[in-house]
Amino acid sequence: MTRETLLAEILRLPPTERIELLGDAWDSMAATPEGVPFPEWHGEELERRLADRNPNFVPWWVVRERLQG
Numbered sequence: 879m880t881r882e883t884l885l886a887e888i889l890r891l892p893p894t895e896r897i898e899l900l901g902d903a904w905d906s907m908a909a910t911p912e913g914v915p916f917p918e919w920h921g922e923e924l925e926r927r928l929a930d931r932n933p934n935f936v937p938w939w940v941v942r943e944r945l946q947g
Contacts, residue, residue: 879887888896907914927933 888899
């Protein structure tokens with residue numbers, strides 16, 4: 879099955895089933911994170927942020943309140 883054929887089959891599913899399928903795919907990747915490639919700059923950015931002694935962040939509750947208006 880080609881990627882295009884697979885995508886066409888997935889897009890025929892109802893939205894709730896597509897979301898469930900995405901969750902299953904994510905879970906399978908999360909089970910073996912060492913097998914998931916990522917750009918080198920992601921690691922560099924993570925190291926930079928972890929080294930920051932005074933991080934500038936917004937707590938989740940503040941973000942949630944902003945989004946909820």
